[in-house]
Amino acid sequence: MSWDTTEKRIKCPCGKGEIVQVNKDNDWGQYIEGTPVIECPECAKKYKLVSKTHSSYKPGHGSWTNYYLVPKGLKPDKKYKNSFEYVNEYELAKKDFAEYLIVDYPKSVLEEAYAELLNATSVSALRSAARRIAKDKKRYTGFCKIKELTPLVKKAIDGFDFYNGNWQQRDDEEQENIKAEEEYLAKVRKEGILLDL
Numbered sequence: 424m425s426w427d428t429t430e431k432r433i434k435c436p437c438g439k440g441e442i443v444q445v446n447k448d449n450d451w452g453q454y455i456e457g458t459p460v461i462e463c464p465e466c467a468k469k470y471k472l473v474s475k476t477h478s479s480y481k482p483g484h485g486s487w488t489n490y491y492l493v494p495k496g497l498k499p500d501k502k503y504k505n506s507f508e509y510v511n512e513y514e515l516a517k518k519d520f521a522e523y524l525i526v527d528y529p530k531s532v533l534e535e536a537y538a539e540l541l542n543a544t545s546v547s548a549l550r551s552a553a554r555r556i557a558k559d560k561k562r563y564t565g566f567c568k569i570k571e572l573t574p575l576v577k578k579a580i581d582g583f584d585f586y587n588g589n590w591q592q593r594d595d596e597e598q599e600n601i602k603a604e605e606e607y608l609a610k611v612r613k614e615g616i617l618l619d620l
Contacts, residue, residue, distance in 0.1 A: 425449065425450075426447045426449050427448055428445060428446070428447050429445070429448070430443060430444070430446075432444075433619060435463040435466040436492065437466055439465060439466075440461070440463020440464070440465070440466060441462050441463065442459050442460070442461055442466075443462050444460070444490075445457040456488060459472060461492070468495075469495065470492040470493060470495060470616075471492075471493060471495050471497075472491070472493075473490070473491045473493050473497075473611050474488050474489065474491075475489050475491075475608055475611070489617060489618075490617075490618040491612070491615035491616060491617055491618065492615055492616040492618060493616075497610060497611070498607075499603055499606070499607040499610075500606060500607070500610075501599075501603040501606070503600050504600060506588075506592075506596055507588040507592070507596070510588075512526075512527060512563075516564065520560060520563070520564065520575050521575045521578040522579075522582075523559075524576060525582060525583050526586075526588060526590060526593070527559075527590060528552075528556070528579075529591060530580065530583045530584075530589075530590070533552075533576055533579050533580050534580060535551070535553075536552040536553040536555075536556050537553075537573070537576045537577055539551070539552070539553040540553050540569060540572060541573065543569050546561075546569060556576065560572055560575075
């Protein structure tokens with residue numbers, strides 16, 4: 424199997440050079456899209472490349488990337504936040520399942536599950552949120568019993584508001600980052616030049 428290489432070339436904004444993108448494909452239908460390169464010293468001093476990848480709304484229908492030339496001084500208005508460290512769910516669930524619940528579930532879902540667990544007689548009879556939590560408990564620790572799960576969910580609810588990095592805090596930060604990214608991309612679309620590659 425060999426890779427075929429194709430080049431796409433377009434004129435840069437000043438007209439003295441080019442922007443080049445090298446793409447590869449093979450006999451198996453695989454395709455690798457290269458990152459464009461500004462091959463013009465003048466434009467390389469003025470502009471930087473910003474990319475935005477879009478996914479099809481239909482699963483399995485691929486994705487595409489738009490590339491923009493934007494002035495080098497164009498920056499996001501807000502800095503992206505990354506206040507909380509990465510959590511390995513498997514390791515955390517094995518170490519402290521209540522802490523895993525705080526990080527991975529909204530408090531309202533934990534409260535709903537707890538209300539159901541108080542009246543439940545067996546794991547197989549659980550529904551909705553309580554069932555998902557029970558499946559997580561079994562997947563991560565190898566077993567799940569109502570009498571052991573109920574106090575863990577209660578512990579998670581009691582500690583939720585005091586835990587730095589709970590689900591709500593992580594979700595709020597993610598939503599702020601998404602909003603900041605959308606605002607930056609709006610500026611990119613407004614002030615940038617969409618490359619026809």
